[in-house]
Amino acid sequence: MPSPEERRRQVQEEWNATHGTPTFDPNSADGYGPNQELPPPCLRFSNVEC
Numbered sequence: 001m002p003s004p005e006e007r008r009r010q011v012q013e014e015w016n017a018t019h020g021t022p023t024f025d026p027n028s029a030d031g032y033g034p035n036q037e038l039p040p041p042c043l044r045f046s047n048v049e050c
Contacts, residue, residue, distance in 0.1 A: 007049070
């Protein structure tokens with residue numbers, strides 16, 4: 001079983017391969033701007049496991 005860090009890296013690589021890097025929008029409540037699919041919670045928050 002992969003470690004949490006390895007799993008997080010794997011999920012990040014899969015997300016970037018299919019979605020690319022979201023555009024940061026500092027004026028948006030979630031920081032990602034309108035009409036952008038958010039990354040999974042484990043990539044946005046350090047206390048959530050993938």
